[in-house]
Amino acid sequence: MRVVIVTESFPPDVNGVAHCALQTARHLVRRGHVPLVIAPAVADPAADADAPCAVVRVPSLPLPGYPQVRVALPSRRVAAAIAAHHADLVHLAGPFVLGARGMTAAARLGIPAVAVYQTDLAGYARTYVGTGEGAAWRRLRAVHGAADRTLAPSTAALRDLEAHGVGRVRLWGRGVDTLRFRPGLRDAALRRALAPDGELLVGYVGRLAPEKRVDLLAGVCGLPGVRVVVVGDGPSGPALRTALPGARFLGRRTGADLARIFASLDVFAHTGPYETFCQTVQEAMASGVPVVAPAVGGPLDLVDHGLTGLLVPPGDPDALRDAVAALAAAPDLR
Structure with missing residues (x-):
């Protein structure tokens, strides 16, 4: 055809x-x-x-x-x-x-x-x-x-x-490349570079644009023992570097490099409320990483609340922070 x-x-x-x-x-x-x-x-x-x-x-x-x-x-x-x-x-x-x-x-x-x-x-x-x-x-x-x-x-x-x-x-659902995104790529050296004091690594991967609401991670940046890692680029990048104190910005990453970062996270946090699907949520879960995402749109199909991650009200920075804090305090949930 x-x-x-x-x-x-x-x-x-x-x-x-x-x-x-x-x-x-x-x-x-x-x-x-x-x-x-x-x-x-x-x-x-x-x-x-x-x-x-x-x-x-x-x-x-x-x-x-x-x-x-x-x-x-x-x-x-x-x-x-x-x-x-x-x-x-x-x-x-x-x-x-x-x-x-x-x-x-x-x-x-x-x-x-x-x-x-x-x-x-x-x-x-x-x-x-x-x-x-x-x-x-x-x-x-x-x-x-x-x-x-x-x-x-x-x-x-x-x-x-x-x-x-x-x-x-x-x-029409979507698949994920489980040969590329897998838990076995977790990298101790990368984790030490991103969190030299052993902090919990909480990552966002995606475009840095207003509709993605990455600014909601500001409260997560304030949690003790947590390091936020932001992967991606876009027009909101400069403002987010100010809004997210202490966060590590890695820029755009792809391929094996991106897969290694995913697997090295402790928690994946997605913030955008307008996702018709959300491929990065699937990639995080394939990497063995629990997800915190808004309870709207595509993540509703992808995240089994309390099992593969936590769903929070969209646009609620306190709920997002509290969900990450709950996972940080209970390693058995991760």
């Missing part, structure tokens, strides 16, 4: 949409299919050297205030690439701007389309603009409503879509 993956983000970007699009392309190649990826252009001309399939880049601009995110510009290249690939199916990964054009092209060419809901755009509008949730949902309904099938990564996402009038929705 010949499949075109139209994605708003693709490596070298580091986020859930890019990760899922890459893994989908890899899986299709392994199964003998012929995928093609269409994604926004990036600055690095060698960005796709290690891609598992051909990648067509369309013109894009950096998002104002967040230059790491590129937004695709209207381009006829999308329809042309889909037609030239003789696609049997169009897979829209997190469709909004580029994906909407992919949906239009698929409909015009009479090609079935599957749309994947991966980004809580209404939540982002609330965070960055303070309004616009209604407009975001109208856009989502238009794109997903035109697709032959919408795939939701979690039960909460599925219910959210159905509540806002999106039909033909099915649950």
